[in-house]
Amino acid sequence: MTELTITTPDDWHLHLRDGELLANTVPATAEVFGRAVVMPNLVPPVTSVEQAEAYRQRILAQRPPENNFQPLMALYLTQNTSLETVRAAAQNPHVIGFKLYPSGATTNSDAGVTDVDGLDNVFAAMAELQVPLLVHGEVTTADIDIFDREKVFIDRHLRPLMQRHPNLKLVLEHITTADAVAFVESQGSNVAATITPQHLLMNRNDLLVGGVRPHNYCLPILKRRDHQLELRRAAVSGSPKFFIGTDSAPHAQSKKETACGCAGCYSAPAALPLYAEFFEQMNALEKLEDFASGFGADFYGYPRAATKVTLVREPWRVPEVVSTAVGPMVPYWAGNLLNWQVK
Numbered sequence: 402m403t404e405l406t407i408t409t410p411d412d413w414h415l416h417l418r419d420g421e422l423l424a425n426t427v428p429a430t431a432e433v434f435g436r437a438v439v440m441p442n443l444v445p446p447v448t449s450v451e452q453a454e455a456y457r458q459r460i461l462a463q464r465p466p467e468n469n470f471q472p473l474m475a476l477y478l479t480q481n482t483s484l485e486t487v488r489a490a491a492q493n494p495h496v497i498g499f500k501l502y503p504s505g506a507t508t509n510s511d512a513g514v515t516d517v518d519g520l521d522n523v524f525a526a527m528a529e530l531q532v533p534l535l536v537h538g539e540v541t542t543a544d545i546d547i548f549d550r551e552k553v554f555i556d557r558h559l560r561p562l563m564q565r566h567p568n569l570k571l572v573l574e575h576i577t578t579a580d581a582v583a584f585v586e587s588q589g590s591n592v593a594a595t596i597t598p599q600h601l602l603m604n605r606n607d608l609l610v611g612g613v614r615p616h617n618y619c620l621p622i623l624k625r626r627d628h629q630l631e632l633r634r635a636a637v638s639g640s641p642k643f644f645i646g647t648d649s650a651p652h653a654q655s656k657k658e659t660a661c662g663c664a665g666c667y668s669a670p671a672a673l674p675l676y677a678e679f680f681e682q683m684n685a686l687e688k689l690e691d692f693a694s695g696f697g698a699d700f701y702g703y704p705r706a707a708t709k710v711t712l713v714r715e716p717w718r719v720p721e722v723v724s725t726a727v728g729p730m731v732p733y734w735a736g737n738l739l740n741w742q743v744k
């Protein structure tokens with residue numbers, strides 16, 4: 402196969418950041434993807450519908466001419482999120498749901514939730530109004546090893562949460578473990594997961610063997626190969642519960658290549674080719690379209706796109722660095738070859 406035409410994909414987990422950087426991040430995604438769920442972990446976080454509307458306008462202002470990219474805004478859940486905000490979110494066509502960050506779990510999560518169980522009335526309202534809950538699923542207590550944080554979060558918080566609110570629409574974001582795959586598979590059709598390119602293409606050897614590789618460092622951290630293989634199986638399984646979400650998360654080169662480097666892989670410049678690379682490795686390119694352009698839209702209740710994109714099999718090298726309004730950034734897969742590119 403030398404050409405592959407698929408329905409225009411959506412990115413169900415994306416960090417665009419704010420300010421001048423939007424001039425780079427918005428076109429990078431909008432040139433390929435029709436919609437994206439825009440994460441709210443700005444400083445300060447996007448906690449209200451009003452803030453989300455203002456952020457959406459700043460994003461739309463950077464959309465290339467003639468481009469119809471639609472940002473779908475996630476609100477940042479805090480310990481103080483009110484039922485009124487849940488109701489306002491349910492009524493707003495531009496807000497897709499709430500994002501739960503356990504406090505301290507990841508980049509800009511200080512304002513996150515400290516007591517998940519204490520928000521039960523909010524989750525009840527979300528279940529009733531069918532407002533999706535998007536979850537960064539990691540515990541943050543010092544006694545739990547970083548490689549176990551996802552599994553412990555599922556056991557301590559997610560399973561009980563779904564028992565209390567069986568109708569809650571829940572997306573476990575950027576899953577990294579066989580435990581997460583099993584959890585999602587054990588639940589009803591109201592529970593799904595996104596999978597990033599780095600968790601499909603890499604394992605923790607790619608982070609740590611032969612020298613530490615800061616551009617492969619993201620959270621949840623890459624896990625051992627057995628977990629990677631289970632994610633790979635789930636992604637090509639044809640199950641509608643597993644779909645694309647790049648978690649493209651740009652940080653300046655100077656903040657990645659330093660003594661205490663930030664977590665996040667800037668995958669947007671090569672996002673769709675990265676997934677194509679994975680599906681080709683699995684001999685399953687015919688499964689790319691549902692994963693990238695179908696199952697996410699179906700889950701969230703949006704129509705699949707009416708437009709198409711074409712990938713061509715012409716190997717290319719991801720740039721070593723891209724220059725942005727806030728300085729150089731090293732994209733994920735920098736300097737390495739990919740077989741497919743967007744026409």
Ligand SMILES: NC(=O)N[C@@H](CC(=O)O)C(=O)O
Pocket residue numbers: 416442507508509537618619620621648650651664665666
């Ligand atoms: N994934 C990451 O490693 N980083 C994300 C935050 C997140 O999605 O957890 C970021 O905003 O930089």
Ligand SMILES: [Zn+2]
Pocket residue numbers: 507537574575620621
């Ligand atoms: Zn996260």
Ligand SMILES: [Zn+2]
Pocket residue numbers: 414415416440648650
């Ligand atoms: Zn993220």
